[in-house]
Amino acid sequence: MQDYLKFYINGEWVDPVEPRTLDVENPATEEPFARISLGSKADVDKAVKAAQDAFPSFSQTSVEFRAELLEKIAAGIQARAGDMAKAISDEMGAPMWLANAAQVPAGMGHYMTAAKILREYEFEEQRGSTLIRKEPIGVCGFITPWNWPQNQIACKVAPAIATGCTMVLKPSEIAPLDAMIVAEIFHEAGVPPGVFNLVNGDGPGVGAYLSQHPGVDMMSFTGSTRAGVLVQQAAAPTVKRVALELGGKSPNIVLPDADLNQAVAGGVMQMMTNTGQSCNAPSRMLVQRDKQDEAMAIAKATAEQVKIGAGADAPKGAMGPISNANQWNKVQDLIQKGIDEGATLVTGGLGRPEGFNKGYFAKPTVFANVTNDMTIAREEIFGPVLCILPYDTEEDAIRIANDTVYGLSGYVQSSDLDHARKVANQIRAGNVHLNGAGPDFANGAFGGYKQSGIGREWGDYGFEEFLEVKAVLGHSPA
Numbered sequence: 001m002q003d004y005l006k007f008y009i010n011g012e013w014v015d016p017v018e019p020r021t022l023d024v025e026n027p028a029t030e031e032p033f034a035r036i037s038l039g040s041k042a043d044v045d046k047a048v049k050a051a052q053d054a055f056p057s058f059s060q061t062s063v064e065f066r067a068e069l070l071e072k073i074a075a076g077i078q079a080r081a082g083d084m085a086k087a088i089s090d091e092m093g094a095p096m097w098l099a100n101a102a103q104v105p106a107g108m109g110h111y112m113t114a115a116k117i118l119r120e121y122e123f124e125e126q127r128g129s130t131l132i133r134k135e136p137i138g139v140c141g142f143i144t145p146w147n148w149p150q151n152q153i154a155c156k157v158a159p160a161i162a163t164g165c166t167m168v169l170k171p172s173e174i175a176p177l178d179a180m181i182v183a184e185i186f187h188e189a190g191v192p193p194g195v196f197n198l199v200n201g202d203g204p205g206v207g208a209y210l211s212q213h214p215g216v217d218m219m220s221f222t223g224s225t226r227a228g229v230l231v232q233q234a235a236a237p238t239v240k241r242v243a244l245e246l247g248g249k250s251p252n253i254v255l256p257d258a259d260l261n262q263a264v265a266g267g268v269m270q271m272m273t274n275t276g277q278s279c280n281a282p283s284r285m286l287v288q289r290d291k292q293d294e295a296m297a298i299a300k301a302t303a304e305q306v307k308i309g310a311g312a313d314a315p316k317g318a319m320g321p322i323s324n325a326n327q328w329n330k331v332q333d334l335i336q337k338g339i340d341e342g343a344t345l346v347t348g349g350l351g352r353p354e355g356f357n358k359g360y361f362a363k364p365t366v367f368a369n370v371t372n373d374m375t376i377a378r379e380e381i382f383g384p385v386l387c388i389l390p391y392d393t394e395e396d397a398i399r400i401a402n403d404t405v406y407g408l409s410g411y412v413q414s415s416d417l418d419h420a421r422k423v424a425n426q427i428r429a430g431n432v433h434l435n436g437a438g439p440d441f442a443n444g445a446f447g448g449y450k451q452s453g454i455g456r457e458w459g460d461y462g463f464e465e466f467l468e469v470k471a472v473l474g475h476s477p478a
C-alpha cells in the first residue's frame with residue numbers, strides 16, 4: 001500500500017487540514033493499492049487563496065515564458081511517461097499497451113499544441129478606435145473524471161496556463177495518482193507557486209465547495225451530466241463562467257453505400273476501446289434494416305475476437321476491466337434492461353468473461369433490433385456495450401441519430417465523401433467523424449450540443465474558455 005496523502009498547494013506538498021483517507025483500488029484485482037487524503041473546505045480555501053495570490057503576477061508573464069513552461073511540462077511528461085502509464089493502468093484499469101499508446105500521449109499532446117497556438121494567438125485586435133483585448137479570466141476550478149484522466153486534466157490545465165490563469169484541480173478520487181505525478185512534473189518544470197494547486201477529494205465534499213467558491217472565477221468540469229448540473233447549480237449564485245464536458249450517446253450512421261464490413265467492424269472496435277468508457281464512444285450503430293442481419297454477423301465475429309486482459313500482461317489491443325465496482329454494476333443493470341426490454345443479444349451479456357473470476361471485467365456485448373425508445377439506446381452505458389438500431393430511410397436514420405438528449409459526437413460511414421458530408425451537416429453534435437477519422441487535437445474543437453455540455457476544449461477554441469473580452473474604447477484616434 002502506497003500513501004499519497006499530501007496536497008500540492010502554493011508550490012509545496014502539504015498535509016490536509018483534517019486527516020481523512022480513501023483507498024484507491026486496482027479494478028483488475030479488486031485490491032486497494034494506494035491511499036489518498038480526502039480534502040475539506042479548509043484545504044480548498046487554502047488552494048484558492050494561493051491561486052488568487054499567484055494570479056496578478058502570472059497573468060502578466062510573457063507569451064514566451066508560458067510557451068516554454070508548456071514545452072517543459074510536455075518534456076517532463078515524456079520523461080515520466082512510464083510512471084504515468086503505470087499509475088493510470090493501476091488506478092483505472094487501462095492495460096499498459098493502451099496507457100502507453102493513448103492515455104499518456106493524449107494528455108501530453110495538449111501541452112505541445114497549447115504552446116504552439118500560444119505563440120501565434122492574437123490577444124489584441126484593433127477595431128476602429130477600439131482595442132479588443134483578451135485577458136485571462138482569473139482563478140479556475142477544475143473537476144475531472146477517471147476514464148481518460150490525463151487527457152481531461154490537460155484539456156483544462158494546458159489552455160489555462162497558456163492564457164495566464166491560475167487554478168485548483170480536483171481530480172477523480174477513483175483515478176487520482178496520475179494527477180499527483182503531473183503536479184510533480186509541473187513543480188520540476190518551474191510552474192510558479194500558486195499557479196497550479198491540487199486538492200484530492202470527493203464530489204460532494206471538495207467538488208461542490210470548489211464550484212460554489214466566491215474566489216473561483218471559472219469552473220471547468222468533465223464528468224457525468226448528473227454531476228455537471230450540480231456544478232452549474234453550485235456555481236450560479238456567484239455568476240462564474242461554467243464549462244461542462246458531459247456524457248454522450250453518439251450515433252454511428254452506416255449509410256447504405258458504406259463498406260459494411262469495414263464500417264461495422266471498425267465501429268465495434270471503436271466502441272470497445274477503453275472498455276467503452278469514452279464519452280464520445282459510437283454507442284448507437286444505425287444500419288439499414290435489410291442489412292441488419294449481415295451487420296449482426298460482422299459485429300458478433302468482431303466482438304468475439306476482442307481479447308481481455310490487464311496491466312503489463314495484457315496483449316496489445318486487449319480490453320481492460322471497467323474502472324470501478326459501481327460502474328460495473330451499472331453496466332450489468334443496463335445489459336439486463338436491454339434483455340428485459342426485448343433487444344436481441346448478439347454476443348456478450350451478463351457477468352464476467354470466461355476465465356475471469358475476479359476484477360471488474362465485462363463481456364464485449366452487442367445488442368441488435370434496438371429501438372431508440374429502449375433504455376439501452378437512451379442512457380449512456382459507459383461500458384463495452386454496442387447497440388445496433390435498424391433504420392428504413394436516410395431521413396429516418398438522421399431523425400433517430402438526433403433523437404437523444406445528448407449531442408457530443410456523431411459518426412458517418414459512406415463510400416461517397418460528399419454524401420457523408422451532407423449527412424454530417426444534419427447531425428446535432430459537436431464532433432462528427434467521417435469514415436473513421438480520428439480525433440484532431442490541433443485543429444479540432446471538442447464539446448457537446450444539448451446535454452453533452454457547454455463550451456469547447458482543444459486548440460484555440462479551448463483558449464477562449466479561459467479569456468475575458470475587454471473593449472478599450474477610444475484606444476486610438478478615430
Ligand SMILES: NC(=O)c1ccc[n+]([C@@H]2O[C@H](COP(=O)([O-])OP(=O)(O)OC[C@H]3O[C@@H](n4cnc5c(N)ncnc54)[C@H](O)[C@@H]3O)[C@@H](O)[C@H]2O)c1
Nearest residue numbers: 144145146172202203207208223224227230245246247279
Ligand atoms: N464530454 C467529455 O469530454 C467527457 C469526457 C470524459 C468523461 N465524460 C463523462 O464522465 C462520466 C464518467 O465519469 P465519472 O463517473 O468520473 O463522472 P462523475 O460525474 O461521477 O465524476 C466526475 C467528477 O465529478 C466529481 N463530482 C461528483 N459529484 C460532484 C458534485 N456534486 N459536485 C462537484 N463535483 C462532483 C467527481 O468527484 C469526479 O471528480 C461519463 O458520463 C462520461 O460521459 C465526459
